[in-house]
Amino acid sequence: MYIHIGEDLNIRAKDIISILDKESANQSDLVEEFLNFHKERVINLSKNPFKSVIITYDKVYLSPIASGTLKKRSN
Template sequence: MYIHIGEDLNIRARDIISILDKESAKSSVMVEEFLHQHEDKVINLSKNPFKSVVITSDKIYLSPIASGTLKKRSSQKNLSD
């Protein structure tokens, strides 16, 4: 299954390690440190302030789509692999 996470980007659901909402990401010192340490892997998909952080094994995406919406998309069964 693929999930649309912003712009024209779809990623495999099984590649997602974590989806964090913006407030959780900004309020956690550990998450901020993680993002800083991996800033070379961060891809900003949002022209406006991002709404969620999508972490995969090889990249970190700042998505304009809310984490709740991404969760709903990940639970849909009719999307093809």
């Protein structure tokens, strides 16, 4: 099963490790450190501020789609 995460990009659901909402990502020092450490793997799909962070095995996506919407799409 594939999930549309924004900007005409679909990824396999089984490749997703975690989906974080914007507040969790902005308030956590660990998530900020993780994003800084993996900044060469971060792909920003959002032209505006991102709404969710999607972590996969090989990349980290900043998505314009809310985490709740992504959860609904995965069911």
